Amino acid sequence: MKVKTGGVLQMTLAMIISGTVGWPVVMLGQPPTTVVFWRCAFGALAMLIACALLGLLKKGMLTRRDAVMAVLGGVALVLNWVLLFGAYSYASIAVATVTYHVQPFMLVGLGMLFFGEKMTLNKFGWLLLAFGGMLLIITGKQNTGDASADYLTGVLLALGAAFMYALAAAIVKRLQGVPPHLIVLIQLSVGVVLLAPFAGRADLPSTSDTWLLLATIGLVHTGLMSSLLYSAIQKIPTALVGALSFIYPVVAIIVDWAVFGHRLSLMQLLGAAAILLAAAGMNFGWRLMRAGKTVRWGDSR
Numbered sequence: 001m002k003v004k005t006g007g008v009l010q011m012t013l014a015m016i017i018s019g020t021v022g023w024p025v026v027m028l029g030q031p032p033t034t035v036v037f038w039r040c041a042f043g044a045l046a047m048l049i050a051c052a053l054l055g056l057l058k059k060g061m062l063t064r065r066d067a068v069m070a071v072l073g074g075v076a077l078v079l080n081w082v083l084l085f086g087a088y089s090y091a092s093i094a095v096a097t098v099t100y101h102v103q104p105f106m107l108v109g110l111g112m113l114f115f116g117e118k119m120t121l122n123k124f125g126w127l128l129l130a131f132g133g134m135l136l137i138i139t140g141k142q143n144t145g146d147a148s149a150d151y152l153t154g155v156l157l158a159l160g161a162a163f164m165y166a167l168a169a170a171i172v173k174r175l176q177g178v179p180p181h182l183i184v185l186i187q188l189s190v191g192v193v194l195l196a197p198f199a200g201r202a203d204l205p206s207t208s209d210t211w212l213l214l215a216t217i218g219l220v221h222t223g224l225m226s227s228l229l230y231s232a233i234q235k236i237p238t239a240l241v242g243a244l245s246f247i248y249p250v251v252a253i254i255v256d257w258a259v260f261g262h263r264l265s266l267m268q269l270l271g272a273a274a275i276l277l278a279a280a281g282m283n284f285g286w287r288l289m290r291a292g293k294t295v296r297w298g299d300s301r
Contacts, residue, residue, distance in 0.1 A: 007235030011244045014228035019251025021221045022093035023259055024213040025085050030205075032085035035217065036078060037199035040191030042218020043226075047185040050227060056182045066175055070183050073171035074190030080164035081191075083157045091154025092262040095137060097252035098272040099158035102130050104282045106166035114170065125288035126278040133274030140267025180230045188222070242283035246276060 025035055051057050062070070087096035105127050111117035138155060168187075175183060205211050233241055253272070256262045264272065281288070 004236055007232045008240065008244065010228045011232035011236060011241060012247060014225050014232060015244055015247035016251050017221055017225045017228070018248045019097075020255055021217065022088050022097065022252060023255050024217050024221075026088055026093065026260065028210060028213050030210075031198075032082045033195050033198040035085055035214070036081045036191060037195035038214040039081065039217045039222055040078065040188045040195065042215050043222030044185060044188035044192055046219050046223025047181060047188060047226070050223070051179075051181050051185050054179070054181060056179050056185075061182060062178050066178050067186070069171055069174055070178070070186040071190050073168045073175075073183070074187030075194065076164045076168035076171065077187050078191040078194055080161045080168060082195075083161035083164060087154045087157035087161060089154070090150045090157060093256040093260070094249075094253040094262060094264055094272070095151075095268065096154055096158040096161075097249045098275055099134065099137065099155055100162050100165075101249055101275055101279050102134065102159065103162040103166045103169075104279050105130055106163050107169055108282070110166055110170045122285075122288050123282060126281045126286075129281075130275050130278035133271040133278065136267050136271030136274060138271075140265045140269075140271060180233075181227070184226050242280075245283075246280065249276060 028035055084096060084100060087099075091099075108117070108119065108123060108127075112119055134155075138152065172183060205214060232244075249272070253264065257264075280286070
């Protein structure tokens with residue numbers, strides 16, 4: 001029981017930390033590529049220390065194929081962060097985070113395409129609910145009289161981030177047996193190399209406050225959060241991991257309202273609720289329909 005309680009506390013703290021990442025990102029006012037570069041740099045340093053302490057830097061810890069897959073996953077993960085951080089400035093932290101949580105459905109689609117997984121009518125129903133929530137979020141902004149191309153750009157960037165995260169998750173599924181801390185170290189190192197040319201075009205941060213915010217994103221929101229998350233996943237059931245993961249968008253909505261004064265309209269709240277309910281239904285296997293039929297590509301029945 002103590003182990004399970006510890007895992008719940010670790011998962012809860014990890015999701016609270018994740019939900020606050022938009023705060024320092026917006027406060028920095030830096031280009032997303034610059035922020036993600038320093039996130040990767042500080043995060044890689046933290047994970048290097050963690051891997052060394054865990055004895056994961058020995059030869060033979062992963063095959064060449066695993067290394068290539070981890071690098072590809074790192075590219076997808078880094079693009080995911082760049083797109084998500086970019087979405088904050090166009091839409092809002094709350095809207096971007098909730099939209100980002102359509103990722104389970106994208107992962108299902110990738111599973112159908114690449115792993116031969118099947119789409120049940122029940123999953124399809126949850127997908128339709130999430131899509132309806134997306135429409136409510138977009139329409140809700142329009143109803144406030146404040147719609148703009150920038151807002152729609154933010155929603156599209158968040159959708160792109162969700163797709164990249166789903167792609168990274170699909171790749172990680174192929175890395176069975178590789179220590180997760182080592183995977184993250186490789187992914188963050190890829191981010192440093194990939195974004196160094198873009199970050200190099202910008203001036204180095206000139207104030208201690210800026211460095212503090214960047215270090216916080218890298219060490220706390222990446223290194224500490226990843227360590228808490230992986231430790232929790234090893235201790236608690238998958239269903240509980242899925243349930244506690246919804247703390248993340250709730251915290252993000254609260255932070256966006258409390259710190260930046262961004263309030264969701266009624267339509268946006270309904271859309272957010274629809275997306276989160278659909279994602280929960282997918283995670284927990286809740287049934288919308290009694291029939292257990294499956295849908296295959298090209299099946300019109």
